[in-house]
Amino acid sequence: MTTPQIVVIGGGAGGLELATRLGNKFGRKGKAAITLIDRNPTHIWKPLLHEVATGTLDVDIDQVTYRAHARAHGFDFQLGTFTGLNRAERQVTLAPVLDESGEVVLEERRIHYDYLVLAIGSVSNHFNTPGVQEHCIFLDSPSQANRFHRRLLEAYLKLNSPLHPKENLNIAIVGAGATGVELAAELHHAAAELNSYGFNDMKRDRLKISVIEAGPRILPALPERIAAAAHKELLKLGVDVRVSTKVTAADEHGLQLGDEHLQAELMVWAAGIKAPDFLKDLDGLETNRINQLMVLPTLQSSVDSQIYVIGDCAGCPLPDNKWVPPRAQSAHQMASHVAKNLTAALAGKAQSAYQYKDHGSLISLSRFGTVGNLMGNLVGGAMMIEGRIARLAYISLYRMHQVALHGWFRTLVISVIGKINKIIRPRLKLH
Numbered sequence: 513m514t515t516p517q518i519v520v521i522g523g524g525a526g527g528l529e530l531a532t533r534l535g536n537k538f539g540r541k542g543k544a545a546i547t548l549i550d551r552n553p554t555h556i557w558k559p560l561l562h563e564v565a566t567g568t569l570d571v572d573i574d575q576v577t578y579r580a581h582a583r584a585h586g587f588d589f590q591l592g593t594f595t596g597l598n599r600a601e602r603q604v605t606l607a608p609v610l611d612e613s614g615e616v617v618l619e620e621r622r623i624h625y626d627y628l629v630l631a632i633g634s635v636s637n638h639f640n641t642p643g644v645q646e647h648c649i650f651l652d653s654p655s656q657a658n659r660f661h662r663r664l665l666e667a668y669l670k671l672n673s674p675l676h677p678k679e680n681l682n683i684a685i686v687g688a689g690a691t692g693v694e695l696a697a698e699l700h701h702a703a704a705e706l707n708s709y710g711f712n713d714m715k716r717d718r719l720k721i722s723v724i725e726a727g728p729r730i731l732p733a734l735p736e737r738i739a740a741a742a743h744k745e746l747l748k749l750g751v752d753v754r755v756s757t758k759v760t761a762a763d764e765h766g767l768q769l770g771d772e773h774l775q776a777e778l779m780v781w782a783a784g785i786k787a788p789d790f791l792k793d794l795d796g797l798e799t800n801r802i803n804q805l806m807v808l809p810t811l812q813s814s815v816d817s818q819i820y821v822i823g824d825c826a827g828c829p830l831p832d833n834k835w836v837p838p839r840a841q842s843a844h845q846m847a848s849h850v851a852k853n854l855t856a857a858l859a860g861k862a863q864s865a866y867q868y869k870d871h872g873s874l875i876s877l878s879r880f881g882t883v884g885n886l887m888g889n890l891v892g893g894a895m896m897i898e899g900r901i902a903r904l905a906y907i908s909l910y911r912m913h914q915v916a917l918h919g920w921f922r923t924l925v926i927s928v929i930g931k932i933n934k935i936i937r938p939r940l941k942l943h
Contacts, residue, residue, distance in 0.1 A: 516544045516858060519604060519625040521594045523550035523578055525557060526823040526843030527631030529916045532585045533851045539586030544858060546587035547623065549606065553578060553591060556654050557913055558633075559840050562695040564657040565780075566664065566702040571654055573933060576917065592621065594632070597795040599816055604628065627818055627854060630805060631847075634785040634824035634838055637802065643762035644686075648781040651691055660780065664702075667777050671718070680720045684767050684776035686759050687783030688723050688730035693742055695780060696721050700749045722752040722774060724767070726783065729755055733837060759783075785838055787825040800827040804835075809865035811850050820853070822846035828866070836868045840909065844916065845869060 518538075520531045531548040538544035554575040556564065563569035582589040592606030602625050609618035636650035649660045667681050683699060685692045703719045723730070723746065730746075730753060731739040746753050754769075761768040766776040787803035798806040798814045804827030806814040811826065813819040821827075823846060824838040836842050849866045856863055914923040 515542065516626045517547070517624055518544050518627045518629070518854065519547045519549065519623060520629040520631060521549045521604065522631035522633055522823070522825075523548055523552070523555050524631060524633045524823060524843065525840050525913060526847040527629070528555050528576070528578075528581070529844060529913070530629060530631065530822065530847040530851055531587050532581070532917050533847070534854065535582070535585040535587030537851075537855070538858070541586075547590055547625075548578065548582060548587055549590045549592055549594060549604070549623070550578060551591070551593040552654065554654070555581075557840070557910055558652075559690075560910070561651050561654065561657040562691055562698050564654060565651055565660040565695065566698045567661050568698055568702055568705075571658070573930075575654070581917070590621070590623065592618065595790075597628075597797075598622075599795050599819070602626065602628075602818065625818075627820070627857065629820045629822060629850060629854075630825060631821075631823045631843070632788060632791070632825045635788055636781055637784040637786040638781055639784070641759060641761065644759075644781055647762045647764055648686070648779045650781050651695065652785070660778070663778055678777075680718045681778075682720045682722070682766070682776045683778045683780070684722045684724065684774055685780045685782060686724050686767065687781065688725035688727075688753070688755070689733065689782060689784075690731065691782040692723055692725075692780070693730060693746065695782070696723050696746060696751050697749065700751075720752070721750075722754065722776070724757050724759060724769065724774075725753075725755045726758045727755065785824060791825065802827075810853055810863040811846060811866050812853075812863065820850045822850055828868070830868060840913070841870075842868065844913065847916075 518534060520527050520534075523531070527548065527550070531546055534544065534546045539546040554571075554577050556571050556575045560569055560574070564571045578589045578591075590606065592609060594604060595607045596605035597603075598605070603622045604625065606621045606623065608616050608620050611617050634652065636652050638644040638648070638650075649663070650656050651660065671678055671681055685696055699721055700719065725732075729736065729739050730743050743753060757769055759767050759769060762779060765773075767774045767779060785802070787799070787805070789803060791797070791803045791805055792799050794805070796815060797819070800806060804825055805821045806827045807821045808814055811820050811822060811828070813821055823843040826836070826846065828836040828846075830836060836846075845868065846866065849864075853863045911923060911927065914926060918926065
């Protein structure tokens with residue numbers, strides 16, 4: 513009997529947790545061959561990208577190297593970009609890997625699977641708004657977060673430079689979901705910290721941040737009380753919050769808001785997500801209007817029982833005619849459930865249906881505060897928390913992700929090392 517081949521494409525929160533679980537359970541014992549595929553060599557938890565962008569988190573310290581992690585947990589890692597699927601042959605195609613000069617490092621590869629898990633994640637949805645693709649930064653990947661960080665440091669250096677005299681640094685954030693709101697607060701924190709590192713002209717009142725939301729309020733996916741609390745905190749920081757305002761175009765100098773032109777040196781687009789466009793033509797798999805792959809209650813593809821889909825790219829309907837939201841907690845739950853269903857499939861047993869559990873939502877406003885609601889599925893969103901308790905709960909979400917990857921003991925060690933690094937290393941990444 514041949515060893516079953518399980519291939520997981522996408523090393524985000526759900527994909528990496530799933531590969532780790534399967535590697536520990538089957539890969540180490542030779543009961544199945546587990547392969548994780550990702551276009552990047554390292555992993556960072558996506559909800560932390562706004563901290564990477566501002567420099568308050570050093571990605572070089574907090575990232576997980578896929579290849580080293582795979583070796584420690586009984587699975588194989590393949591670096592590559594997923595470009596094609598052949599369901600009849602049960603093969604996935606990876607594009608050639610090129611070096612900086614364009615020379616081929618790895619040729620195009622075809623990898624066989626018995627079971628395939630697609631955990632490709634999501635990308636920013638700019639809704640074909642003119643100029644956005646060319647002039648805005650999307651915080652949907654570590655490379656984009658690092659790009660914003662480089663441009664932010666350059667903007668700080670230009671402030672008050674004789675060559676680039678400016679009174680203020682104007683930053684526009686389109687979209688008042690979790691990413692936009694958390695980024696706005698983190699930018700104010702970073703500006704305050706920079707004063708101690710020689711950026712003496714970077715006073716917080718010279719940082720002009722605008723958050724633009726097309727809907728009637730910020731944080732539209734969260735309860736209104738949480739949104740109101742977060743809105744109040746942003747106003748305290750001096751953030752210009754504009755709701756019911758649509759961006760009609762972007763250019764190198766700023767954003768067009770109807771008849772008004774909002775000047776901005778840096779522009780971030782965080783106004784919605786979609787699954788990657790190429791999923792619409794992926795060998796007959798069914799998609800919804802934002803390119804998510806439709807799944808059955810078991811999280812198997814609606815047209816192929818050998819393919820599972822988890823995370824942001826999964827179109828999973830809920831009984832109330834809504835969808836499982838694209839959150840880290842959804843990816844975590846889906847990864848756990850698919851691990852159970854793959855265990856059942858390898859044993860020839862029936863698959864079970866996935867049930868989304870809403871454990872609440874938390875929004876971090878950097879060191880200025882945290883607000884949220886916990887266990888929304890049990891108390892109907894009525895348990896609102898804020899302050900230090902909310903901050904501890906927010907941090908615990910990341911710790912639980914680390915526990916899923918490393919176990920309790922290693923996570924405790926990582927946490928201690930993180931505390932030490934805060935003492936001996938700069939509070940901001942300055943390069």
